Amino acid sequence: MGLATALELADAARARSREMGFRPIAVVRVDDGGHTVASVREDGASLIRIHSAANKAWSCVSYGLATSEMGKRLATWHGQDWTQHVIGASGVVPGHHLINTPGGVVIRDTAGTVIGTIGVANAEDDEDVCLNAIAKVGLFAHIGAGEHG
Template sequence: MSISLTKALEIVDAALAKGREMAFEPLTVAVLDAGGHLVALKREDRSGILRPDVAIGKAWGALGMGFGSRELGERAVKVPHFMNALMAASGGRFVPVAGGVLILSGGDVIGAVGISGDTSDNDEICCLAGIAAAGYVGQTGFRPPQ
């Protein structure tokens, strides 16, 4: 199963609404399906021209590694040589900072949302709000298999 356009748009709109409610800087929100393909993207007025690439990179990295981009950022500090290898292997397609969250349905990954525009922590708050509003669960960090 993968995320539908209807649900992706719900996530985007709810994430943007959360950003406005909290008076965050202008945001760009991207939702990718489980295969890493862009399903929906919105960029608010005054959100920078690189923000779509950053938002997609956060979501793409989460999908590629199977955990949220916050965890990728933490691992980048601990094992920078591995992160450099991942950057090379991916052609620089992912951004290892908070703000990329996996979308789970029934325990299965169905996509990811990435947000860029404010601090990474605030971007992640909006990711989680959007995912919850669409009735899904967001995964921000690594969870070892049980």
């Protein structure tokens, strides 16, 4: 997915957020290697939001799961809550921190190939904004527990 489609995805996320009456958001789209393709912060979204969106996108690419699914799995892994251990250890990767709050979703193309991820921050339902934007541009979301699209 090139820059034009990444920006179309960001525009679709922003439109969904406005449609739902949410606060100004930040959207980050990374490729399948975790490199930023597009980064958009709406006027009025705080500085931390762009970093949160980037960390959500980066977390998805790192684990191949939506951040919401990662949170569920960490909370119940081998009968224990591993969230603090895994999320805390991510601080060793310069510039990135794993995050397991909803708002990061894996993106697949029509052939089912993972082509990157999207992270959204500051919407009251970040994951809904991601899923809606991905579908709107004709791609498919992968949460980890099943396909969406």
